[in-house]
Amino acid sequence: MRRLTLPALFPALFLTLLAAEPAFAYVGPGSSLGAVGVVFGLIGAIILSLVSFIWYPVKRLHRKLFRRPATRHPRARIVSRGKRLS
Secondary structure, three states: OOOOOHHHHHHHHHHHHHHOOOOOOOOOHHHHHHHHHHHHHHHHHHHHHHHHHHHHHHHHHHHHHOOOOOOOOOOOOEEEOOEEEO
16 A cells, blocks of 8 residues: 655645635634634644743753752851851
8 A cells, every 4th residue: 555645745735725716704803813812822832832841851951960069148147056156
């Protein structure tokens, strides 16, 4: 059985586009703006999901590889036996 490849699909796509007739329909401004919003929302969701699957493991690995030793903040108070030292 032969598999269809992308070059074999181009003539079919071209003929389909030639056979298409215009649709005489009106899309109001509210529904068209809603459709554009849905498309942008889907694109944004896909991009954010890819970023979350890629970025957070990379960030965790970077922190693990380049971890600094724990140091105290210069303005941190030093407490010894309940007495504050300055």
